[in-house]
Amino acid sequence: MRKGFVFGKFMPFHKGHEAMIRFALSYCDELSVLICCSNKETLPAPVRQVWVEETFRHDPRIKVLVFQYDESLLPNTSETSALASELWAAQFKFLFPDHSLVVTSEPYGELVADYMGITHMAFDMKKAKYPVSASKIRSNLPETWQYLPDAVKASLVTKVVLLGTESTGKTTLTTRLSEHFNCTGVLEAGRDIITDSNDFGIKDLYLIAREHAARIDRAAKGVSPLLVIDTNIHITLSYGEFAFNTELSVDRGIFESNRADLYLYLNNDAPFVQDGTRLSEEDRNRLDISHRRILDKYGVTCEEIRGDWDERFEQAVVLIEQLMQRKLESWHQFAEKLHYA
Known part of the structure; x- marks a missing residue:
């Protein structure tokens, strides 16, 4: 041997x-x-x-x-x-x-x-x-991202999560931001699993929790060092309490997959649009209160995004650019300490 x-x-x-x-x-x-x-x-x-x-x-x-x-x-x-x-x-x-x-x-x-x-x-x-x-x-993490194995990417990727109640533009903004930054957007699993916000069960929420975490994990190993993510596990937990008065029991690994560097909360000052699958406007606003309570319960600090669609995009761009600048400066400071080849 x-x-x-x-x-x-x-x-x-x-x-x-x-x-x-x-x-x-x-x-x-x-x-x-x-x-x-x-x-x-x-x-x-x-x-x-x-x-x-x-x-x-x-x-x-x-x-x-x-x-x-x-x-x-x-x-x-x-x-x-x-x-x-x-x-x-x-x-x-x-x-x-x-x-x-x-x-x-x-x-x-x-x-x-x-x-x-x-x-x-x-x-x-x-x-x-x-x-x-x-x-x-x-010396240049973004330009050499393609040379990192999946396990390394997963630990170094930057995650930005968009949160908020229904009809606040999360999905649209996720797509727009991912195109602007030429990065990966992760759309919420709930849209593919639940077709009507008025008709779902506890099992659906557990399925959403697992599938959304899996989507984030796959994207974290992808081509971009930046992920923009539509919704996270805290919103799923909020639906559990809001719709069923039930606290979901979620594996720690799902929380780890959903952990992000920046949380943007979209205010419900956006015009309500009923597409036939959403909650009523009154319930949508009650759900907003539930979301905020759950986020506070888990100690998640968010940046508030307000205004019309363009204003929301512009605010998000500034906050993400500031985050990436901080991350870059932090990486360079860290890399300087690793002065060996």
Whole structure:
């Protein structure tokens, strides 16, 4: 049985890393993936570990390990030198005494293998197949989004949720905003499951909760680092209490899927339009009170959106642009701390 290993910082884990691991798997029966985390790094080791484990969760041949080290005792793993390679080779020999293969995409890979007395296989050293690096991603996350595996996207995506009672323009605004920002819009599952707001049951609400969370999860792994989402789980909970005086029991995972960076609440000052499937205007306004109460109960803070359709769009655009600017500045500040490649 041939055992091999790969090692790296994975800050963040990207598709080049993923391809290297798959390449290594084609040459060994068991593969250890070592995440090297120094005492000077701020990206938590468990986050990196989850990224790799989730990406390869269906392959039993892979074991993901974390190695915490002090840079006063061991040099940074990105350093290419004979001394650094010799020191790390000794550490790897201790960790993997029965491994006979190491796979890297860096020049120091050959040096490490020589000091260990094992075989080195190089993968895409010129970055031709995947022209990306962790440092490039840290410097420009939106432009390199396509190079992130699904597990990484899901943890870094920005979510904006539109909330409000019926006939306040949530669906229309979701579509308009997603087109404006060239991002992914997630439409509410309720419209496809319940055709008439006056005719539905508790089971329908549970189905909506699951399906809407699934739609958000799928979109979070898509082509855009920004999601605009029509409605969330709190609105479904509100319908349960409003229509049936029942508090729905919802899995924690559904709440996590629905968690967002910005909540926009559309005021009911918009003209009421009865399309034959909605509540009466009186019930629509009572539902607005229910929504606000549920959001307050769960500690959800919203930005209020008012006015006509264009005014709502303009207010939402400003708030989303401000959010994205804050997120970008925060990412750059974070990336500056991760000053290693």
